[in-house]
Amino acid sequence: MLGTAACGGGAGSGGTTAFKVALGWITDVEFAGFFLAADRGYYRDEGLAVTFKGGGTNTPLPHVQLASGAVDLTVDPNMRQVLEVIGQGNDLVMLGAQFQTDPNGLLSLAKRPVRTAADLKGLRILSQQGTQPLLNGLYKANGLPPDFEFIPTGFDPGALVQGQGDAYNCFVTNQPIILEEQFGLKRGSGYEVVTYSELGCPAYANVICCKRSLVQEKRDQVVRFMRASARGWQDNAADPDAAAKLVIQKYGVDLGLNEKQQARQNQLQVPLTESTLTKANGILRMDPGVVESTMYTWLRLAGASSLPDPRHVIDTSILADVFKNGARL
Known part of the structure; x- marks a missing residue:
């Protein structure tokens, strides 16, 4: 266009x-x-x-x-x-x-919030194909083995709400709004979001x-x-x-x-x-x-x-x- x-x-x-x-x-x-x-x-x-x-x-x-x-x-x-x-x-x-x-980040629900690098261990991460290297780097930069389970998904975080994963690789300016508008969740009580930068990867x-x-x-x-x-x-x-x-x-x-x-x-x-x-x-x-x-x-x-x-x-x-x-x- x-x-x-x-x-x-x-x-x-x-x-x-x-x-x-x-x-x-x-x-x-x-x-x-x-x-x-x-x-x-x-x-x-x-x-x-x-x-x-x-x-x-x-x-x-x-x-x-x-x-x-x-x-x-x-x-x-x-x-x-x-x-x-x-x-x-x-x-x-x-x-x-x-x-x-960078607006890349991880979106999670209150029942298993991801706020710091310590929360990364053993996550089931919903993400788009091709982002695996970034996730590997995120773990390695924090001195962690990349022990996450990668679950391919699209650009809608609905799969996170459905329990198909523990975290969703998101744009912090976009997918959180879907949780707010479609599912009525609020940051701090219904969902959490953290940028890669806040996880030590700016x-x-x-x-x-x-x-x-x-x-x-x-x-x-x-x-x-x-x-x-x-x-x-x-x-x-x-x-x-x-x-x-x-x-x-x-x-x-x-x-x-x-x-x-x-x-x-x-x-x-x-x-x-x-x-x-x-x-x-x-x-x-x-x-x-x-x-x-x-x-x-x-x-x-x-x-x-x-x-x-x-x-x-x-x-x-x-x-x-x-x-x-x-x-x-």
Whole structure:
């Protein structure tokens, strides 16, 4: 699905630069800050015409589209995959990260809550095929044998409620809402949720990437894109409900989304976009030192290989320019 997010005349008209951006999922509230930046004219004000291309299960992965030249930038959910693609010789750079805390986590019920690493022992984990390496890494990073039982499942946590497993590998911004709305459960009394980061396995997510050549050839325009995007994410943190309405009425109008669910999802994701680093230096920031010293440690345990030097593949200079006058725009 292609959604024209901002226009400043036609592509290339009047000095306008056109950027195509591939998203890692459908055009729902997950990408709230980008849509607010578009709707409020922040990209237009920067001389940009930005088109967002929604993703989904049958859409090529963002970094695949980027490598092929189909898009100019991506918002890629999986930092590990991006790093491995770079390590295999693709000259991509990461400019920032929407999620300071990866929304991957474990969902459990009150009768057998999973809150800490000590609760991982011997779990029956409901998860999607292909996530086994991440779960293995989660256990190994906590000094535990990977003695979990893997139970393949889909994207609905109903199987957890039915007792088919002890925990469900989830997005903490999504599946908990299903337990709240469909089963009437509440966190702390009916269910528990914990992020991988809280279990000692941190990562960034929804990383903003482009080819290194784009930065070399159009650095000023890339700075403008990141500045406008940062303004949108600042707005989203201040008023999460605004983006939910915008998605329902415009960007996700054909997706059959529920406004109440979208508002709740946005409320849950806002804290994940913030960190000590972003509060001090501006939103969307990434710290190459933390990636190397903390994130790489467990990603290797999860089977990641060919991980490149993060100081070479994370360009911190773009956001340094964006926030040269302080952490708020």
